Amino acid sequence: xxxxxxxxxxxxxxxVSVVVPFTAIADVSGTLIIAENETPxxxxxxxxxxxxxxxxxxxxxxxxxxxKAGETSVSPQxxxxxxxxxxxxxxTFNLRNDVKFHDGSSLTAHDVVFTLNRLQAASAAVLxxxxxxxxxxxxxxxxxxxxxxxxxxxxxxxxxRIYIVSKQQVEPHMSDDNGRGWLALNAAASGPYKVSTYKxxxxxTLNASEDYWGGWDGDHVAEVVFRYISEPxxxxxxxxxxxxxxxxxxxxxxxxSLMQADGFRVDIGAAATPLYFQFNTSxxxxxxxxxxxxxxxxxxxxxxxxxxxxxxxxxxPDGPLPPDWMGHSVGTELPFxxxxxxxxxDQNGWAGTTLKVRxxxxxxxxxxxxEQLQSNLSQIGIKLEAEGMTWPAQASTVQDLATTSDIxxxxxxxxxxxxxAILNTSFNTKNTxxxxxxxxxxxSNSEVDVxxxxxxxxxxxxERAMLYAKAQxxxxxxxxxxxxxxxxxxxxxxxxxxxxxxSVAHHQTFNYMDIAVD
Numbered sequence: 001x002x003x004x005x006x007x008x009x010x011x012x013x014x015x016v017s018v019v020v021p022f023t024a025i026a027d028v029s030g031t032l033i034i035a036e037n038e039t040p041x042x043x044x045x046x047x048x049x050x051x052x053x054x055x056x057x058x059x060x061x062x063x064x065x066x067x068k069a070g071e072t073s074v075s076p077q078x079x080x081x082x083x084x085x086x087x088x089x090x091x092t093f094n095l096r097n098d099v100k101f102h103d104g105s106s107l108t109a110h111d112v113v114f115t116l117n118r119l120q121a122a123s124a125a126v127l128x129x130x131x132x133x134x135x136x137x138x139x140x141x142x143x144x145x146x147x148x149x150x151x152x153x154x155x156x157x158x159x160x161r162i163y164i165v166s167k168q169q170v171e172p173h174m175s176d177d178n179g180r181g182w183l184a185l186n187a188a189a190s191g192p193y194k195v196s197t198y199k200x201x202x203x204x205t206l207n208a209s210e211d212y213w214g215g216w217d218g219d220h221v222a223e224v225v226f227r228y229i230s231e232p233x234x235x236x237x238x239x240x241x242x243x244x245x246x247x248x249x250x251x252x253x254x255x256x257s258l259m260q261a262d263g264f265r266v267d268i269g270a271a272a273t274p275l276y277f278q279f280n281t282s283x284x285x286x287x288x289x290x291x292x293x294x295x296x297x298x299x300x301x302x303x304x305x306x307x308x309x310x311x312x313x314x315x316x317p318d319g320p321l322p323p324d325w326m327g328h329s330v331g332t333e334l335p336f337x338x339x340x341x342x343x344x345x346d347q348n349g350w351a352g353t354t355l356k357v358r359x360x361x362x363x364x365x366x367x368x369x370x371e372q373l374q375s376n377l378s379q380i381g382i383k384l385e386a387e388g389m390t391w392p393a394q395a396s397t398v399q400d401l402a403t404t405s406d407i408x409x410x411x412x413x414x415x416x417x418x419x420x421a422i423l424n425t426s427f428n429t430k431n432t433x434x435x436x437x438x439x440x441x442x443x444s445n446s447e448v449d450v451x452x453x454x455x456x457x458x459x460x461x462x463e464r465a466m467l468y469a470k471a472q473x474x475x476x477x478x479x480x481x482x483x484x485x486x487x488x489x490x491x492x493x494x495x496x497x498x499x500x501x502x503s504v505a506h507h508q509t510f511n512y513m514d515i516a517v518d
Contacts, residue, residue, distance in 0.1 A: 326468070448471050
């Protein structure tokens with residue numbers, strides 16, 4: 001075995017067990033109130049790829065490793081260090097021996113193994129990011145060995161969304177649903193905050209754990225409240241009145257206004273979360289025809305969207321990957337050309353066609369994008385019906401051919417900053433909506449799958465970049481999506497909020513465990 005990655009400074013910090021309760025040296029007080037426009041599906045860590053679930057769980061649960069806010073490489077959390085075999089198939093993790101769950105029981109290797117086995121049995125979407133993961137076994141109380149079917153470069157990064165649950169608490173509730181029903185409403189966690197109120201259509205309240213194993217140092221809030229408010233104007237009014245501290249979903253115009261106002265701050269994060277119109281490539285109708293999708297691919301004006309909807313807060317996409325990411329291939333999607341699209345409509349007799357798009361009306365950007373696409377298509381004889389839904393409702397429709405739509409809007413919030421987290425999630429056959437994933441285009445191309453899998457298993461970054469570039473060109477030739485935008489993370493907040501930092505690995509998630517409120 002060889003030591004593949006040991007972060008020395010983090011190892012030192014995480015190796016010393018000093019639990020600091022709420023004392024004079026640790027000010028844990030006050031309440032942070034966050035507005036959110038979409039309600040969480042549930043509390044189950046199996047759904048941690050869902051941002052509204054992850055934003056609750058990131059400070060309630062712990063993982064073996066974690067991306068600290070503002071960082072693009074992982075740090076140890078429950079693991080102190082790890083070793084990787086020469087063939088890249090075995091990972092051995094050494095765990096902290098001082099971690100306690102909220103019920104006071106010790107976290108051990110057996111909990112880690114139980115967590116992973118449960119996720120496998122439940123076919124959890126969160127495992128999709130772990131590539132060829134095969135199995136885990138405890139090598140004692142504080143050592144875990146994980147085995148892969150093939151080498152997988154981003155494996156350590158993917159573990160940052162695998163939140164460890166208590167075997168002792170969850171096992172009695174496994175039944176036929178692998179504990180999903182119980183964990184949907186209950187937490188079995190070890191993190192710095194506990195869930196105290198869970199009313200998912202109204203409010204979720206978290207409270208700091210006085211007995212948190214990691215201890216408390218510096219300034220933190222004692223309570224975090226998520227209020228579910230779909231209307232941007234209501235979020236703005238509550239922010240201005242001081243009834244909420246963070247309002248991420250107000251309009252871009254209001255964010256621009258707050259930049260000039262006393263008492264507020266607007267944070268701008270990286271543009272690394274593509275928004276797609278995903279076309280149902282499995283459809284028996286016209287959308288299943290690549291020539292028809294080629295027409296659709298030319299009907300959206302990205303520049304207009306960036307300039308007027310996003311007000312320049314973002315990057316101009318020309319394909320599914322952010323342009324500054326490894327492996328980005330230039331120009332793999334067709335540019336806006338409504339005249340060329342109309343020519344295809346006329347040549348093929350497609351005028352009079354009616355399509356349906358589903359989207360989240362609570363998100364201003366999605367609403368605006370749908371309205372532009374409707375207008376453009378109407379000019380060339382295509383009618384686009386728009387159906388606004390909540391996230392849980394839309395996500396349930398894409399799991400079956402009979403219920404999915406011609407077009408679905410969806411953001412890709414990468415779980416870690418690597419091309420795999422975008423391309424594999426959105427375009428690998430195993431991640432179709434029918435399989436419970438976020439490839440809502442139901443796109444399936446065996447050659448693309450091979451390229452994505454080869455890139456993930458390579459340790460050579462130049463080779464990976466080449467394979468990802470090739471995959472993007474093949475994807476582009478099939479026209480499964482329009483990449484609408486690469487919006488920046490623009491979050492408005494009271495200037496009383498101290499310590500907020502954007503995390504590219506946890507987009508639309510707030511590092512509330514690091515925040516204090518004056």
